[in-house]
Amino acid sequence: MxxxxxxxxxxxxxxxxxxxxxxxxxxxxxxxxxxxxxxxxxxxxxxxxxxxxxxxxxxxxxxxxxxxxxxxxxxxxxxxxxxxxxxxxxxxxxxxxxxxxxxxxxxxxxxxxxxxxxxxxxxxxxxxxxxxxxxxxxxxxxxxxxxxxxxxxxxxxxxxxxxxxxxxxxxxxxxxxxxxxxxxxxxxxxxxxxxxxxxxxxxxxxxxxxxxxxxxxxxxxKLSQKRIVHVRPLKEMDKMLQILKEQPLVRAIVENTKDVEFDFTGTDEQLANILKQLVVADIPLLSFKEKEGNLEEVFMQVTGGEGV
Amino acid sequence: MMNPVLRREAITSLRGWKNYAVLTFYLLMMTLGAGIFFYASVFQSYRFAFDPQTIVYLYVVLAAIQMALVVLSVPALTAGSISGERERQTLDLLLVTKLSPFSIVIGKLLSSMAFVLLLIISTLPVFSIVFYFGSVGIGALLGMIGFTLTTAFMLGGISIFFSCIYKRTVVSIMLVYIITGVLCFGTLILAALHIFVRSYQDPSMAEMIVMLIPNPGVGFFSLVDSQIGTNITQEVLYNGGNGTQSSFILWAAKNIWMLHMAFQLVVGSIFIILAAGLINPVREHKQKNKSTQTKKKMKKEKKGEE
CATH class of the missing domain: 3.40.50.300 (P-loop containing nucleotide triphosphate hydrolases)
Known part of the structure; x- marks a missing residue:
C-alpha cells in the first residue's frame, strides 16, 4: 500500500x-x-x-x-x-x-x-x-x-x-x-x-x-539487550534453581519466595530447551514465560536516549 | 456544484457581527452623503429650495462614495483570507482535499465579491432617490455596478495575492492601499510629467491614454463623465494630445473607463493565478520537473546534433 x-x-x-x-x-x-x-x-x-x-x-x-x-x-x-x-x-x-x-x-x-x-x-x-x-x-x-x-x-x-x-x-x-x-x-x-x-x-x-x-x-x-524469563514452580524450587544455574545462557537469577526470574541471552529454541529440561526433571511448573520488555526503554535505546 | 469555500464563507461571515457592522457603516455613509448633498443644495440655492435639476450630481456623489467605500473595504475583507487560514491552521486541511489551489482562491475572492454585491444592492434604496427625480437611467446604474465589481475583483485579487505571501493581514492591506495610491496618483503624476517634458513636442494622446488606463480615479471619472454627458475627460485628452488622431484613439479617449475595466480584469486575473501558484504546495516540484525535462530535451538535442 x-x-x-x-x-x-x-x-x-x-x-x-x-x-x-x-x-x-x-x-x-x-x-x-x-x-x-x-x-x-x-x-x-x-x-x-x-x-x-x-x-x-x-x-x-x-x-x-x-x-x-x-x-x-x-x-x-x-x-x-x-x-x-x-x-x-x-x-x-x-x-x-x-x-x-x-x-x-x-x-x-x-x-x-x-x-x-x-x-x-x-x-x-x-x-x-x-x-x-x-x-x-x-x-x-x-x-x-x-x-x-x-x-x-x-x-x-x-x-x-x-x-x-x-x-x-x-x-x-x-x-x-x-x-x-x-x-x-x-x-x-x-x-x-x-x-x-x-x-x-x-x-x-x-x-x-x-x-x-x-x-x-x-x-x-532485536533491540532488547536481555530477555527476562519468569518461572513459577509449584514445588521443587531448589531442584529447579540447580538446573537453571547449570545453563550457560542463563544469567542473574533472582530468587523470590515463590518464583524465579533470570536473564536469558539465547534464542527461542535454546529457551525452549531449558523448559524441556525442567519438564523432563519432573518439576511441576505453574508458569514459564518471557516478561514483556519495556517498550519505552527500547525506544530510548534506539533513539540514543532523546526524550519521548 | 457551488464552490465549497464560497458556501462556507457565506455561512460563517453572515453569522458574525463584523459584516453587519460594515454593512451598517456603509449604509450610514451613503445616507449621510445623500443628506449632506440635499442640505448643501438647499442652502446654496437662491430661493432656499431644492432644484431637481441638480439631482444628477447626487448620483455622482453617491457613486463616488460607493467607489471609495469599496476601495477601502475590499482589501480589508480579502487581505486576511489566506493568511487567516494559515493562522487558524486550516489551510493544510483545505490543500489535502480535491479542491485545487485555484478554486480555493476563487472561492475566497467570490465570497468577498458577493459581500460587495450585497453592499451595492443594499444601497439601491439610496440610489432610488436619483430615479425618483429622473436624469440618470437604470443602464447607467448597472454600468456603475459593473465598474465597482471589476474594481473589487482587481483589488480582491491583489489582496489575496499578498495574503498568500504575508502572515500579517495588516501588511497585506497596507500594500494594497499603497498599490491603489500608486495607480491613482502615480499615473497622474506620470502623465503630468509626460506633458511637462514633451510640451514642446506635442505629447501623443495615445501615450496619455496608455498612462491613464490603470488609474481607477480616471476610469471612474470617465464613466460618470460619459453617463451624465459632460465629456470632460475627452476634452482634456483632446487638448493634451496632438492634432490628428485615429478613430480608435478618439474612441479610447471617450471610453477610457472601458479600457480601465479590461485592465482591472486582466490585472485581477494575473494576481489570482499567482496567488493560486503561491498556495500550491507542489509548485516547486512541477518547476523542478519542467527544468529536468528541459535539461533532458537539451541533452537529446545536443546528442542529435553530434
Whole structure:
C-alpha cells in the first residue's frame, strides 16, 4: 500500500529526512515513532502531498506522491498534528464543507456524515458549533473529516497529542474500529506503549533515519539487550534453581519466595530447551514465560536516549 | 456544484457581527452623503429650495462614495483570507482535499465579491432617490455596478495575492492601499510629467491614454463623465494630445473607463493565478520537473546534433 524509497528532505543544510525507506502493507497499522525533530511530521506531510521531497519516492497504491500528489488525494485521509476549526460553523456544516471539498454529491453527504459522526461518537454534537467542542472532540471530528471521502490510507500525525487519558482511550477505540474496517493507518505518536498493542508494525525514526522497523515483538527481540524469563514452580524450587544455574545462557537469577526470574541471552529454541529440561526433571511448573520488555526503554535505546 | 469555500464563507461571515457592522457603516455613509448633498443644495440655492435639476450630481456623489467605500473595504475583507487560514491552521486541511489551489482562491475572492454585491444592492434604496427625480437611467446604474465589481475583483485579487505571501493581514492591506495610491496618483503624476517634458513636442494622446488606463480615479471619472454627458475627460485628452488622431484613439479617449475595466480584469486575473501558484504546495516540484525535462530535451538535442 505504501512504499517510501530513499526519501530525503533538506532545508538548506539541515537534513530533516535522510534516505528513509519504509514499506507498509494493505490493512496494516504502522506506528511512526521518534523523538521531537526526528522527521515524522515532515515525512507525513510529504506523504500527504503538502511538501516536496528533495529526492526519493513515496509510492501509494502504485502511484508516486512526489510526482502526482493531486491524484492521490482521494486515497489519503490526513490529520495534521496541529489544526484549527472555523468559527461560527456547526459540526454538520463542517463535515458538509469538507465533503463538498472532496467532491461528494450533496445527496450522498447526509448518510456519510451521520455514519462518521456515529463512529467518532459525536452524533449527539451534530448541531453544536465546532469551536465550542472540547479538544478531544475536535480531534475526533478532525478524524471524521479525514474519513469523509472513504480513503484507503489514513495518515494521522499525533492524533492523541494533548488529550487527557479518557480522550486518549476514546481515540484509541475509534482507531481500533477503523482497523476493523480494514483501513491502512500510518500513525505517529510519542506514546508508543499505548500504540504498541494496536500497531501491526512500528517504525522508529531518529534524526531522519529509520532506526528500526518491524512488529513490536520483533523490535523488542532485536533491540532488547536481555530477555527476562519468569518461572513459577509449584514445588521443587531448589531442584529447579540447580538446573537453571547449570545453563550457560542463563544469567542473574533472582530468587523470590515463590518464583524465579533470570536473564536469558539465547534464542527461542535454546529457551525452549531449558523448559524441556525442567519438564523432563519432573518439576511441576505453574508458569514459564518471557516478561514483556519495556517498550519505552527500547525506544530510548534506539533513539540514543532523546526524550519521548 | 457551488464552490465549497464560497458556501462556507457565506455561512460563517453572515453569522458574525463584523459584516453587519460594515454593512451598517456603509449604509450610514451613503445616507449621510445623500443628506449632506440635499442640505448643501438647499442652502446654496437662491430661493432656499431644492432644484431637481441638480439631482444628477447626487448620483455622482453617491457613486463616488460607493467607489471609495469599496476601495477601502475590499482589501480589508480579502487581505486576511489566506493568511487567516494559515493562522487558524486550516489551510493544510483545505490543500489535502480535491479542491485545487485555484478554486480555493476563487472561492475566497467570490465570497468577498458577493459581500460587495450585497453592499451595492443594499444601497439601491439610496440610489432610488436619483430615479425618483429622473436624469440618470437604470443602464447607467448597472454600468456603475459593473465598474465597482471589476474594481473589487482587481483589488480582491491583489489582496489575496499578498495574503498568500504575508502572515500579517495588516501588511497585506497596507500594500494594497499603497498599490491603489500608486495607480491613482502615480499615473497622474506620470502623465503630468509626460506633458511637462514633451510640451514642446506635442505629447501623443495615445501615450496619455496608455498612462491613464490603470488609474481607477480616471476610469471612474470617465464613466460618470460619459453617463451624465459632460465629456470632460475627452476634452482634456483632446487638448493634451496632438492634432490628428485615429478613430480608435478618439474612441479610447471617450471610453477610457472601458479600457480601465479590461485592465482591472486582466490585472485581477494575473494576481489570482499567482496567488493560486503561491498556495500550491507542489509548485516547486512541477518547476523542478519542467527544468529536468528541459535539461533532458537539451541533452537529446545536443546528442542529435553530434
Amino acid at each position: 505504501l512504499e517510501i524509497k530513499e526519501l530525503v528532505k533538506k532545508y538548506g543544510k539541515f537534513t530533516a529526512v535522510d534516505h528513509l525507506s519504509i514499506s507498509v502493507g494493505k490493512g496494516e497499522i504502522c506506528g511512526f515513532v521518534g523523538p521531537n525533530g526526528a522527521g515524522k511530521t515532515t515525512t507525513m506531510r510529504i506523504m500527504a502531498g503538502l511538501l516536496n521531497a528533495t529526492s526519493g519516492n513515496v509510492i501509494i497504491d502504485g502511484v508516486d506522491v512526489t510526482k502526482n500528489p493531486r491524484a492521490l488525494r482521494e486515497k489519503i485521509g490526513y490529520m495534521p498534528d496541529f489544526f484549527g476549526v472555523y468559527d461560527n460553523l456547526k459540526v454538520t456544516e463542517y463535515m458538509d464543507f469538507y465533503a463538498g471539498a472532496y467532491g461528494i454529491p450533496y445527496k450522498e453527504r447526509g448518510p456519510i456524515m451521520d455514519n462518521l459522526l456515529e463512529i467518532v461518537d459525536l452524533a449527539h454534537k451534530k448541531d453544536s458549533y465546532v469551536d465550542s467542542l472540547s479538544r478531544g472532540m475536535k480531534q475526533r471530528l478532525c478524524l471524521a473529516r479525514s474519513l469523509v471521502h472513504d480513503p484507503e490510507l489514513l495518515i494521522l500525525d499525533e492524533p492523541a497529542s494533548g488529550l487527557d487519558p479518557r480522550a486518549r482511550v476514546e481515540m484509541k477505540e475509534v482507531l481500533k474500529q477503523l482497523q476493523e474496517m480494514g483501513k491502512t493507518i500510518i500513525i505517529s505518536s510519542h506514546i508508543l506503549p499505548e500504540l504498541a498493542e494496536m500497531c501491526t508494525e512500528v517504525c522508529i525514526i531518529n534524526q531522519g533515519k529509520l532506526a528500526a522497523q518491524g512488529s513490536v515483538q520483533e523490535i523488542m527481540h
